[in-house]
Amino acid sequence: MAQKEASMRFWGGLGNMLSLGFILSIVVAMGLSGWIALQEGTHRFMLPFTTENAVQRITDAVSVARAEPTLERLSGVSDELWALSLFSTAKRFTDSKLMEQGIYYATMPKSNQVAIAVHVLFSVFCVMFGGLQFWPAFRKRFMKVHRGIGAIYIATVPVAVVAALCYMALTPPHHIYDHLVAWVALWVFGVLALVSITMAIRALKARRIFEHQAWMALSFGCLLVAPLLRLDWALLVPFFPDIDQETLNLVTMGLMLPEVLLIVYGLVLVNRQYARPMKQRAAAAMADLGAALYLRSTPLIYGIAAALLAFNVMFYVVGHGMSSIEVASALVPAALIMREQSVLMAHPMIAAGFAVACGLAFPAAALTLKQCLSRTDDAAGASRGATSLLTPWLALAAGISSCFLGWRMGLAPHNAWLSGGTMYTVNGLVIAGFGALLLMARSNRRQALMKESLVFLLCLLPFPALFFLTLQIVSWLHLPADYIAAGQGFVLPAGASGSLLFVAIIHVVYGQATREHN
Structure with a gap:
């Protein structure tokens, strides 16, 4: 007994340290990002309103920086690019299309300039101080400050997001640095930010603090898209120093969706860990509705499971990935298709x-979740059944094999094959992670955490099918040739392969694991 208590104290202490490190890294990184955004907002984005010859000034600054790519010269173009160059070289950015993007900011219509300036200036406070809201020790000690930051946050976020959406509505995708991928992503995260803020306010008024915290974590995560993109550029450059900025940008865009939503989940987990465990509350009405719909849809879900297994066998056993689908050749570089094919054949x-x-883990997870949701003896025995033990091991096998395939395809981005095997590697790591979490939750008989892990797995395991389905849909859009040349035909489906994670995050908000903590 004493040994077990000592082990629990050790793991509890380790969890506290990791949680504190995670929160502090968010606070520091976003604080610096907010400060840099403030410099950009008060200088570059205000330039057209404070200087008559703004276009000439920025054009001259770009010319000078390209002629002599130094930190000093680059600072004349952008404080943000100056800061990013500290992690690599100024030449990386002077050779990129970010220079033309800077000129466009000065030449675009006045309405666009107003929208982007309002967005940047109003989002600065949210980014700089938003991370403090999820630091449990800070919130407990400085509750008045927490409420003050929250009030300003709720007042400024809608303005910043609406301004961003106005800018997106006025700006064609080809005038955005990240093209169509960023245009779609910013619309999705922008609308979700407004919805989550609204739901957070409703939960607060109803004194459902646990839901309020989860919705606020989602709103904050939606605001991190642009800062995280820049942060990823800085962090990945040392690992891939030989590729150009545009290719590296495609890689970071492919990582963006799971990265943002996993940070949201991490913020929720940290606040659960520091919160006081409560006796089991009655399920939320939304959770009851979701459970009822799931149980009624079980035959359909098993049908989807059979289709996914058949799909996986067709594309990875009988066929060889993207080479098995005709539309891929029109959207994806031939070098990447051949690289995937050679790895699958080898x-x-x-x-x-x-x-x-992948194909078997999905129905196993579906059956285990059905047992957990049932109001019968199956629910009590779900954590001890054979299927609940098989599910995490199948998920671990799927995740590890996906990582292996991605590693063999190449993790280093390349101009010819874009992000290589990054899609397989990232999804594989996340699947394996939630497989391990399910195994731990089963061992500790934490049924609420089991259900949460199962929902994540059900949303992650279909990623190959979602990729190929989105690839087919994108082919119907008839993208311009320059979009395809820029890698949009591949990166958009790769990013969409994890889109069901949004469903998992909604479960986190309303699920029992969140409701069991104050």
Whole structure:
């Protein structure tokens, strides 16, 4: 007994340290990002309103920086690019299309300039101080400050987001540095930010603090898209010093969705850990509705599971990935298609293992979740059943094999094959992570956390099918040739492969694991 208590104290202490490190890294990184955004907002984005010859000034600054790419010269173009150059070289950015983007900011219509300036200036406070709201120790000690920051946050976020959406409505995708991928992502996260802020206010008025915190974490995560994009540029440059900025940007855009939503989940987990565990509350009405719909849809879900297994076998056992679908050749670089095909052909057993593990883990997770949601003896025994033990191991096998395939395709981005195997690697790591979390929750008989892990797995395991489905849909859009040349035909489907994570995050908000903490 004493040994068990000592082990619990050790893991509890380790969890507290990791939670504190996570929160502090968010606070520091976003604080610096907010400060840099303030410099950009008061200088570059205000330039057209404070100087008559703004276009000439920025054009001259770009010319000078390209002629002599130094930190000093680059600071004349952008404080943000100056800061990013500290992690690499000024030449990386002077050779990129970010220079033309800077000129466009000065030449675009006045309405666009007003919208982007309002967005940047109003979002500065949210980014700089928003992270403090999720630091439990800070919130407990400085509750008045917490409420003051929250009031300003709720007042400024809608203005910043609406201004951003106005800018997106007025600006064609080809005038945005990240093109169509960023245009779509910013619309999705912008609308979700407004919805989550509204729901957070409603939860606060109803004194459902646990839901309020989760909705606020989602709203904050939606605001991190632009800062995280820049932060990823800085962090990934040392690992991939030989590729150009545009290719590196495509990689970071492909990582953006899971990265943002996992940070949101991390913020919720940290606040759960520091919160006081409560006796089990009655399920939320939305959770009851979701559970009822899930149980009624079980035959449909099993049908989807059978289709996913057949799909995986067709594309990874009988076929060889993207080379098996005709539309891929029109949207994806031939070098990337051939690279994926060669890896799948060189490792047929791993490819088959990935297809089968993914295909079987989905129905196993669906059945285990059904047992957990049932108001019968199945729910009590779900954590002890054979299926609940098989599910995490299948998920671990799927995740590890996906990582292997991604690693063999190449993690280093390349101009010819874009982000290589990053999609397989990132999704594989997340699947394996939630497989391990499910195994731990089952071992500790934490049924609420089991349900949460199962929902994440059900949203993650179909990622190959979602990728190919989105690839087909994108082919119907008839993207311009320059969009395809810029990699948009691949990166958009790759990003969409994790889009069901939004469903998992909604479960986190309303699920029992969140409601069991104050």
